[in-house]
Amino acid sequence: MKQFRIAIVGCGNISRMHFDAYLPHPERIQIVAACDTVPEHVQEARQKYGFAQGFSSLEEMIEGAEWEVAVVCTPTNVRKQVVDTLAAAGKHIFVEKPFADSYQGAQHMVDTCLQADVKLAVNQNFRYHYPFEMARQQVAQGRIGHVAAIVHQDLMFRQDAGWRILQQRHALAIMGIHWFDGFRWILGDEATSLTCTLNSSKAIQCTGETEASITVNFAQGTLVSYVESFSAPRGRTETIILGETGELVLNYKEMSLFDRDNRDTPREQWENPYRGANKPKASFTGLDQLLTAIERGGEPANSGRDNLKTVALLDGSYRSAETLQAVNFREGMPL
Incomplete structure (x- = not known):
């Protein structure tokens, strides 16, 4: 080495x-x-x-x-x-x-x-700091069947300072870049289209958006619904991956597997080794x-060439919000 x-x-x-x-x-x-x-x-x-x-x-x-x-x-x-x-x-x-x-x-x-x-x-780093890699392995092994949908919420009260609050692109540029990459990483798939709506709350001092609502369609049929907020008094970050035979629930701390026979208590649960101080x-x-x-x-x-497809989702979100139209992709690249 x-x-x-x-x-x-x-x-x-x-x-x-x-x-x-x-x-x-x-x-x-x-x-x-x-x-x-x-x-x-x-x-x-x-x-x-x-x-x-x-x-x-x-x-x-x-x-x-x-x-x-x-x-x-x-x-x-x-x-x-x-x-x-x-x-x-x-x-x-x-x-x-x-x-x-x-x-x-x-x-x-x-x-x-x-x-x-x-x-x-x-x-x-969120491929590992957040349990996306753990979920990717379970999905690849077929543990929950074909993924029909992902529902993701990232709600927090976040007041930045310095250069960040002067940027036209704010909440999505800071956090959305993690989540878009995570969706791609879990699925091993690329987006075909997305729609996005943005808003800015007066509760946060910044030039850009504090709120976002995005829907992304992936080539193999997965529908992703993602909400971002920097103005939520009560924080919550959770990812629900809905498969045809089971469900994965992710947060920073852990990942849980549910199925039809285990709806209230997880069939299996894994701690995230990269959480908290291990970031x-x-x-x-x-x-x-x-x-x-x-x-x-x-x-x-994690090459720059691969990450182009993550940046394409981020950039496409802002274009969609500005034009009030869907943005389309071919093999993850903007049309």
Whole structure:
């Protein structure tokens, strides 16, 4: 097993999860440097996490440190420039999500990395932090038969601050990107159409939407109904996967299996090993998929090319809400 030298681009809040994810794995990962345009952020991160070199710009870090893979933790709206610079320098890239503000921006990044012959992967950590991977395995094994529908609610009271509240795309860009990817991951299938309605509650200070209602049709006949709220006083996150012979119920903590003979009490129940304080482990899993692809060739399961289809659902939701029309897809890509 090879040890990779990595550098962190951006030392804001989300970077802490990445530092916490990688430091317990020195056999696989050596964090050698980090950069941020705010010098105090770099200094605080160095004091806490102990990496060797800190820089105030990406260009300085490329010139001044030896490393192979970048973990990009910048705000979404500056990632195009960051990815362009990294790809030109021949660095492989693990980027936070959504990895672009739009489908066109995401396609640009994928094409740029392909032309530069560097690998691009996206930290879709909810495939593991939320029990989507557990559900995917049960569905693939036929434990609940063909999936007729998925009903998902993500209700919370969330007041963000800083750059996020100034973005035109808010609640879906923050949380919908997780759930859209999870639906795809569970089903191993791609969307054919969706409709979306958005609203913004005065209870939350932000420029973009706080509420969303989306319906997605998948190629193999599954209907997904998804509601997002950032203004709900009583939080609730639950996914119900309705199969022809059984039902899976997911939340952050666990997954339960019900069937016709076990309607009130689960036939089986599994704890989610990536829940709560174990969330950073999900980011390590994602980065390790990229590192394995670098070693062995091919694309990781969380590649930028795969994630285009998740960004297509996010981007399509905003287009549907704006035009008040359904948005259609072919093999997961927008028409």
